[in-house]
Amino acid sequence: MKKSVTIYDISKKLNISAATVSRALNNHPKISQKTKELVLSAAKELNYIQNTLAQSLKSGKTNRVGIIVPYINSSFFSSVIRGIEEELTPHGYHVIICQSHEDVNLEKKQLSTLLNAQVDGIFMSVSKTTEDTKHIENAKSKTPIIFFDRKKDIAGISTVVIDDYKAGYLATEHLIEQGCRKVCHLLGDLRLEIYQNRYNGYLDALKDNGILLNKDYVIPIESSVEDGIEATKKLWKLASPPDAIFSASDYAALGVCQELRNNNIRIPQDVTVIGFSNEPFTQYMELPISSVDQTPDIMGKISAQVFLEYINENFSGISIEKKVVLNPQLYIRESSKRK
């Protein structure tokens, strides 16, 4: 049998270190694009990937990874999944996806489904109802787990999230910069850290701009068009309705816009609106809705890279734990652009 090609063969051929080859193959940010291309082309020439695949089959790996998301029908989650797939497919991995539908019991079952399917790793974003995390801690001992977006603090589990605090701060500050002082927040489910962080960002942006919090302006919502409509109805029953709305959900922001339009309240002249997640429909509207982009494809790609590093540098007994925090991006559109 022919000897398998290793990263040492590539390193010899290119006269660079094996560590650099490994990092280049894993798309490490510290390696230049030029080196990555050189390594990939050498790997291809030497037929490296196929051999890796053959090796991993021998090693008992299945080259399957699992992803658990609360639901797939959001652009955010499907884009993260896409990012993970794009990064892992060239390495011979296949991706299987499960939905928890925000139900911790289903999440537990999906987790054991994936373990039974002998995946080489699991990417997960926890459900709203996940409080106790024993099922995840147990799974951790059997396969590497990586949290993205919605995480729990568990030792030894790497996380890739965006800075939701900063996102909430920037979104609120942007509305204040448009001349708004009565800024309302449509608040997501506080059982999830992401919504707590967005809320904290909102609170601090108000404070830093000398605006007192009006508790009537904070309305808990589910991420739905209906809840946006209901919240707007409630707000416009107040003696002093808001002049700006920062919604933790694009769907609720859409409901806000619909309800305001139905009442001939002008956006952005009377009220500015910004949502969260940059769902595609926000840009499709005749009056496009501002939103916060969570760079889901980058989140997916980096999650996959963290997994690949884990697999490739898997020294038994050493626990690798990475905390990656991505920058949110504001997309300012007509719904909040006064200036």
Add this chain to the structure above:
Amino acid sequence: MKKSVTIYDISKKLNISAATVSRALNNHPKISQKTKELVLSAAKELNYIQNTLAQSLKSGKTNRVGIIVPYINSSFFSSVIRGIEEELTPHGYHVIICQSHEDVNLEKKQLSTLLNAQVDGIFMSVSKTTEDTKHIENAKSKTPIIFFDRKKDIAGISTVVIDDYKAGYLATEHLIEQGCRKVCHLLGDLRLEIYQNRYNGYLDALKDNGILLNKDYVIPIESSVEDGIEATKKLWKLASPPDAIFSASDYAALGVCQELRNNNIRIPQDVTVIGFSNEPFTQYMELPISSVDQTPDIMGKISAQVFLEYINENFSGISIEKKVVLNPQLYIRESSKRK
């Protein structure tokens, strides 16, 4: 060990046939709601489902099923998946999802991923590039396969689809009924039967209404906003632009509406527009877009029922093959409503 509860125990308790019990448990349309409720309540009382689960574990079943879709980021596919899950979860099944990204090679790999994960059945909607179907025929001998929406004709594989011909016919007829005679069709990829059928429906509706086909009015597109914009630009360069557009894709229909609006062409007064799939954004628009609904949740539920029947009536050597064709539903909205 306690003897397992069987459907015969339920049938004895309720004094109805075992076949009726089996059908009721599988939500068969011929069984009345009342009987289904009786059977479910008896099953619960006798602890039937848990025992079934235990049995199926003993029988080597995994209680996992797989779904392969071209992509998850469409409301249509995610709703079919939801329908399958809602129907199968009460029967103790877990669902894992794979994407083919319209690539037959990836589809082959996903199929073997699912077979390796020992699923009890596979639901699939084939990719655009799937011509040769040997991989599916091979898989068929290992696990039951059910096609939904995008199918191939393979003996022994059940299919659940909508009547795309009728959908194309009704959509075109609707535009003609609004007084339009220059009806254009944005044509999907003809490698897929569904698009061929929608096109045939369009052609026959024209013919039945005495309208000659103008080949300039048939423009092939991918399902994207950009392709809708490009097609509109092309159409409005013609000496005689259309007065109606039936798009095989909602995304392209959205591009059409954007481009028409940018050129101050009025919808529906100057041009009527109807899309396909009833993606949620079509109803969110300030000018809501008409569309054809494919009843994806029903498609998912019925696909799941076909699977359950297969599993429960699995007489070895007998091949069950069902062909379910669902009715499409027109959702007429402002973009095509002149009358």
